[in-house]
Amino acid sequence: MIFLILLVSFGVSFVGFPIIIPRLKRAGIVGKNMNSEKQEEVAEMGGLVMASGFSAGIITAIIMRTFFNVFLSISLASILAVLSTVLIVVIIGVFDDLISIRQWMKAIMPVFAALPLMAIKEGYSMMRIPFGGLIDFGIFYSLALVPLGITGAANAVNMLAGFNGLEVGMGA
Numbered sequence: 001m002i003f004l005i006l007l008v009s010f011g012v013s014f015v016g017f018p019i020i021i022p023r024l025k026r027a028g029i030v031g032k033n034m035n036s037e038k039q040e041e042v043a044e045m046g047g048l049v050m051a052s053g054f055s056a057g058i059i060t061a062i063i064m065r066t067f068f069n070v071f072l073s074i075s076l077a078s079i080l081a082v083l084s085t086v087l088i089v090v091i092i093g094v095f096d097d098l099i100s101i102r103q104w105m106k107a108i109m110p111v112f113a114a115l116p117l118m119a120i121k122e123g124y125s126m127m128r129i130p131f132g133g134l135i136d137f138g139i140f141y142s143l144a145l146v147p148l149g150i151t152g153a154a155n156a157v158n159m160l161a162g163f164n165g166l167e168v169g170m171g172a
Contacts, residue, residue: 013053
């Protein structure tokens with residue numbers, strides 16, 4: 001079953017890149033290839049294709065859960081919250097590429113992407129700390145650690161954006 005999800009995600013990404021990249025170049029959504037001597041133009045926003053592949057995989061998992069009774073241990077609310085979080089981060093990235101968001105805003109905006117996960121109190125507030133035992137973070141986990149984690153991950157991707165495509169593969 002997981003193989004089917006991976007196959008759908010890979011298929012959408014594999015088919016999507018050759019279709020989207022030339023269109024992005026024609027639309028002028030390009031940047032300089034800083035890793036080559038010629039510094040030729042390369043398409044930006046390739047993450048849209050990866051996000052489409054991820055979304056297709058999630059939708060496949062939801063279909064399998066609904067009609068074939070697999071993945072029942074994972075709540076539908078959790079699946080949709082993760083999908084919403086990823087899509088909000090993608091929308092922030094698109095806005096950044098199109099209208100160039102200020103640096104301080106890029107650091108803060110991913111907090112809003114954490115809202116779906118915060119709303120359903122996703123995750124476990126108890127963590128086992130090496131040599132420290134079990135710690136229960138309580139509400140602090142949902143209200144502080146989840147947004148911090150989402151913001152950190154989103155900004156790590158944003159920091160790698162100068163390396164022409166490396167950030168897209170980071171989520172793969």
